[in-house]
Amino acid sequence: xxxxxxxxxxxxxxxxxxxxxxxxxWAAWCGPCRMFAPVYEAAxxxxxxxxxxxxxxxxxxxxxxxxxIRSIPTLMAFRDGVLVFSQPGALPAEALEELIGAVQGLDxxxxxxxxxxxxxxx
Numbered sequence: 787x788x789x790x791x792x793x794x795x796x797x798x799x800x801x802x803x804x805x806x807x808x809x810x811x812w813a814a815w816c817g818p819c820r821m822f823a824p825v826y827e828a829a830x831x832x833x834x835x836x837x838x839x840x841x842x843x844x845x846x847x848x849x850x851x852x853x854x855i856r857s858i859p860t861l862m863a864f865r866d867g868v869l870v871f872s873q874p875g876a877l878p879a880e881a882l883e884e885l886i887g888a889v890q891g892l893d894x895x896x897x898x899x900x901x902x903x904x905x906x907x908x
Contacts, residue, residue: 792839822876
């Protein structure tokens with residue numbers, strides 16, 4: 787499966803559903819973004835059960851601002867509607883593979899329990 791373009795109108799539905807969603811925030815003028823793009827596309831082909839989204843920060847400035855994007859590329863990972871990873875910087879293929887494996891291996895009941903504890907403490 788190839789990547790899909792996410793916009794302000796499609797982002798929320800994409801990241802709040804069940805399953806794993808990776809989102810690459812990028813821009814055409816960004817050198818590291820262009821270097822990361824083929825790695826991201828290859829992973830999208832390798833993992834058809836994962837949604838791979840891309841947000842063009844130049845076209846979707848309000849979405850990028852709402853997501854707190856300060857540096858590109860930034861990669862976010864959502865699982866079952868929960869943001870479980872967010873990091874700026876282009877990842878090499880091996881690191882992206884490790885990230886995907888880590889997200890797949892998460893115990894989401896434990897993640898939700900941890901989030902609930904943090905929210906109660908705040």
